[in-house]
Amino acid sequence: METPKTLQQAIQHYSDEQVCIDAVARMRWPEGVPVCPACGHKDHYYLKTQKRWKCKECYKQFTVKLGTVFEDSPISLTKWLPALWMLCNCKNGISSYEISRDLGVSQKAGWFMLQRLRLALQDGFFGSKLTGEVEVDETFIGGKARNMHVSERKRRITGTGTKDKTAVMGILERGGKVRATVVPNRKKHALQAEVYRHVEAGAALYSDALKSYQGLAGDYAHEVIDHAVKYVDGRVHTNGLENFWSLLKRGISGTYVSVEPFHLFRYLDEQMFRFNNRKDEAGKPLTDSDRFQLALSQIAGKRLTFAEVTGKVAGSPANA
16 A cells, blocks of 8 residues: 555554554664664564564564654554654644544553654754744743633642743744744843854844843844834844744644643644644655654654653653
């Protein structure tokens, strides 16, 4: 069968466990030969009844899930792959309750599946710095106290303004990709450190009139748009990032409703993946299938345990 193009075709295509195993194996081992995770050898037996390989060198057995975001999961790949398809392609995201209903898993399992899949979508930003025309902006993410359950309202610091919100900074290369990250605050040191980290010196830099951006003109062609006066002045604006914030907040408020601050970076990874993979490098729109195949190619070498995602181990974001 050809590569599925729609969700319906994907569900039908990946309804067979062996088909799923073959699809993941092709992405993990493009040369067509599985590599033993224990010793690195390529000589093996395939145990068809157990759907796993046995290495001829060290005699250890391994499945296609080992060393991926699927590792140690009892949930079949026939559910994992449709979940990944939906996460990649649902513009406003997909909640754990929807995964639970659609795939027949518990809500808790669906939530953990989505957190692991978001790790697969993560971009390490190891490429070159952003250049050309670059927009920088920041926003706050967080639910309104009046919309919270009374127990949640008591647990959090409530109030108006930004007291119970998390600061997020975005950097967008026009015609290119966006990078967004959680920042401790909107002070000069925090924001300018991100600019220097991600933007090539000499780039045309556009920001609002926040004083934290003052001083960048020495390294960038920095121009400011004062939103108290107007939002666009020729090429000087941050409308590209405003569009990204709109998509992000629509997903968080409409689909996820409430996101804990220590998990927020995972939702940024998800939104960045969809936003950055709308088109290829030539400007041609990517299909749902293209995004799914790209995400599937990123599953290896990433591991997230339930203890880590719930903050039960030292060093996890929840304990930071």
